[in-house]
Amino acid sequence: xxxxxxxVGASMTPFGRWPxxxxxxxxxxxxxxxVDDAGVAWHDIGMMTAACALDVMPAGQRIQxxxxxxxxxxxxxxxxxxxxxxxxxxxxxxxxxxxVDVALAVGTEQMGKxxxxxxxxxxxxxxxxxxxxxxxxxxxxGVLGTELMPGVFAMAGMQYALRHNVDVRHFAQVAVKNHRHxxxxxxxxxxxxxxxxxxxxxxxxxxxxxxPMCCPTGDGAAAVVLASDAFVDCLDPGVRQPATxxxxxxx
Amino acid sequence: MTxxxxxVSYLELAxxxxxxxDECATCGALHLDRRQRCGRCGGTRLSERPLxxxxxxxxFTVVHRSAPGVEVPFTxxxxxxxxxxxxxxxxxxxxxxxxxxxxxxxxxxxERVVGVDVDGTEAVAYAFALEER
Numbered sequence: 001x002x003x004x005x006x007x008v009g010a011s012m013t014p015f016g017r018w019p020x021x022x023x024x025x026x027x028x029x030x031x032x033x034x035v036d037d038a039g040v041a042w043h044d045i046g047m048m049t050a051a052c053a054l055d056v057m058p059a060g061q062r063i064q065x066x067x068x069x070x071x072x073x074x075x076x077x078x079x080x081x082x083x084x085x086x087x088x089x090x091x092x093x094x095x096x097x098x099x100v101d102v103a104l105a106v107g108t109e110q111m112g113k114x115x116x117x118x119x120x121x122x123x124x125x126x127x128x129x130x131x132x133x134x135x136x137x138x139x140x141x142g143v144l145g146t147e148l149m150p151g152v153f154a155m156a157g158m159q160y161a162l163r164h165n166v167d168v169r170h171f172a173q174v175a176v177k178n179h180r181h182x183x184x185x186x187x188x189x190x191x192x193x194x195x196x197x198x199x200x201x202x203x204x205x206x207x208x209x210x211x212p213m214c215c216p217t218g219d220g221a222a223a224v225v226l227a228s229d230a231f232v233d234c235l236d237p238g239v240r241q242p243a244t245x246x247x248x249x250x251x
Numbered sequence: 252m253t254x255x256x257x258x259v260s261y262l263e264l265a266x267x268x269x270x271x272x273d274e275c276a277t278c279g280a281l282h283l284d285r286r287q288r289c290g291r292c293g294g295t296r297l298s299e300r301p302l303x304x305x306x307x308x309x310x311f312t313v314v315h316r317s318a319p320g321v322e323v324p325f326t327x328x329x330x331x332x333x334x335x336x337x338x339x340x341x342x343x344x345x346x347x348x349x350x351x352x353x354x355x356x357x358x359x360x361x362e363r364v365v366g367v368d369v370d371g372t373e374a375v376a377y378a379f380a381l382e383e384r
């Protein structure tokens with residue numbers, strides 16, 4: 001067992017729309033830069049986790065084909081919005097268990113312009129015959145309410161608003177704050193400060209959320225290199241000192 | 252006579268039509284989807300129970316942008332039905348002024364035809380109408 005797991009390298013691509021790239025090339029860019037940041041050798045890496053929620057083919061092996069193919073074992077994970085965080089979690093567990101001393105975790109996505117709106121869309125059928133868990137005879141989005149993400153999260157917010165007497169302007173202020181933060185982040189997809197009026201006056205996606213209150217769809221990747229106590233002790237001090245411990249000791 | 256089919260199997264077309272849930276015999280949880288076990292307690296005994304055609308608003312949104320092929324705008328509501336059961340559906344026209352919808356608003360279930368297939372069979376859906384306050 002390893003008591004502590006450290007982040008010894010990290011990297012992220014800029015987020016945006018990168019039609020000349022694909023999810024694997026973005027993931028490879030982030031992975032290679034994280035390994036360089038850590039200053040570890042590829043042969044030190046005992047396992048790799050990879051997350052890509054919208055592409056069903058295994059991402060990790062395909063990312064390795066763009067980098068090095070030295071037989072690093074891969075675990076591909078998918079966990080909706082938490083896929084990247086789960087990749088980090090699984091890499092951390094591999095080190096904490098004592099199985100490996102160094103692990104690479106990568107999350108990557110190419111959403112394009114439509115993103116999740118193109119997921120799970122059924123084609124209309126010529127003849128009405130019940131199918132699926134609800135026995136639906138036709139696609140029911142927009143017929144029996146909404147179950148696409150923008151509407152689902154808008155309804156989650158409005159449930160809170162109706163119960164707690166929250167004003168739509170309170171939600172809009174969250175977007176104002178987040179857009180202000182984006183101006184400080186060179187990797188953010190949009191970097192523009194917006195006023196409360198700007199946010200409220202924009203086109204509505206799903207009430208109460210306007211366009212600047214919704215996550216943009218976009219492409220990007222991030223990666224971290226995790227390492228055990230024993231491995232970190234052997235690192236060059238220049239890498240060791242800024243390393244961040246991501247679990248606390250249980251001693 | 253035109254043949255009708257419910258748009259989902261938990262809607263039972265009769266006079267009057269009603270939503271029918273699967274109720275867990277162990278814990279009383281209600282489900283509208285086809286399940287193998289109770290979602291709340293894992294119980295195996297599920298039996299049908301009709302739900303009330305009226306209830307109180309839990310939440311809503313007005314969808315203005317959606318996937319290709321989905322007609323917008325429309326209002327989606329989630330309704331806590333009287334006596335138990337929660338269901339999502341469309342609000343029938345007209346589109347409300349969203350800020351006018353408040354906690355405690357009452358809704359009643361209505362039927363509407365939402366499509367006709369190549370054999371002329373009508374798909375009948377449920378929807379909800381706001382009651383006057």
